[in-house]
Amino acid sequence: xxxxxxxxxxxxxxxxxxxxxxxxxxxxxxxxxxxxxxxxxxxxxxxxxxxxxxxxxxxxxxxxxxxxxxxxxxxxxxxxxxxxxxxxxxxxxxxxxxxxxxxxxxxxxxxxxxxxxxxxxxxxxxxxxx
Numbered sequence: 001x002x003x004x005x006x007x008x009x010x011x012x013x014x015x016x017x018x019x020x021x022x023x024x025x026x027x028x029x030x031x032x033x034x035x036x037x038x039x040x041x042x043x044x045x046x047x048x049x050x051x052x053x054x055x056x057x058x059x060x061x062x063x064x065x066x067x068x069x070x071x072x073x074x075x076x077x078x079x080x081x082x083x084x085x086x087x088x089x090x091x092x093x094x095x096x097x098x099x100x101x102x103x104x105x106x107x108x109x110x111x112x113x114x115x116x117x118x119x120x121x122x123x124x125x126x127x128x129x130x
Contacts, residue, residue, distance in 0.1 A: 020048040027057065031064045039069045046076040058082030077118035088117060090128040101127070 002011035003021075014022060027045050030036065046054055058079060061070055065087075074080065080088050085104035092099050103117065103126060111120055120126040 018048075020050055020053070023048050024053050024057070028060060031060055031070075036064075036068065039071070040064075042070070042072045044074055044076070045072060046074060046079045051078055054079045055082045062087065077121040080121065081116045081118035083117060085112070085117065088126075090126060092127050 002013050003017060004011045017025075023045075027042070030040065045057060049057065054076070059082065061072065062083070064070055072079075085106075085108065086102060088103040090101045090103055090106070092101070106126065108120055108125065111125060115123070117126065121128065
């Protein structure tokens with residue numbers, strides 16, 4: 001395997017790529033595989049990724065989710081920034097019980113006029129925080 005780019009004089013090989021680049025290539029390979037399963041589970045895919053790649057990852061997750069089920073667990077406000085409220089399920093645990101609420105069912109419509117989902121998460125208005 002080698003990475004070819006127009007402005008590079010020679011290809012880059014896996015041992016020359018960053019952990020984040022390799023992880024991104026791995027994630028994209030899984031998501032865009034023609035033999036992908038009907039359900040794909042991912043735990044914290046944002047780890048080691050450059051923040052600019054999170055926007056691209058979110059777009060690919062959205063595209064792929066049109067044809068199969070994708071469930072992503074994340075603690076990254078930078079990833080959910082690029083998602084729609086109806087694509088984000090907020091998980092909370094209180095008094096030994098877990099609740100699941102779609103972000104679009106929360107009273108955040110007015111907030112979204114001025115803030116992103118990641119802003120609301122950081123401000124504590126979205127939930128899903130310890």
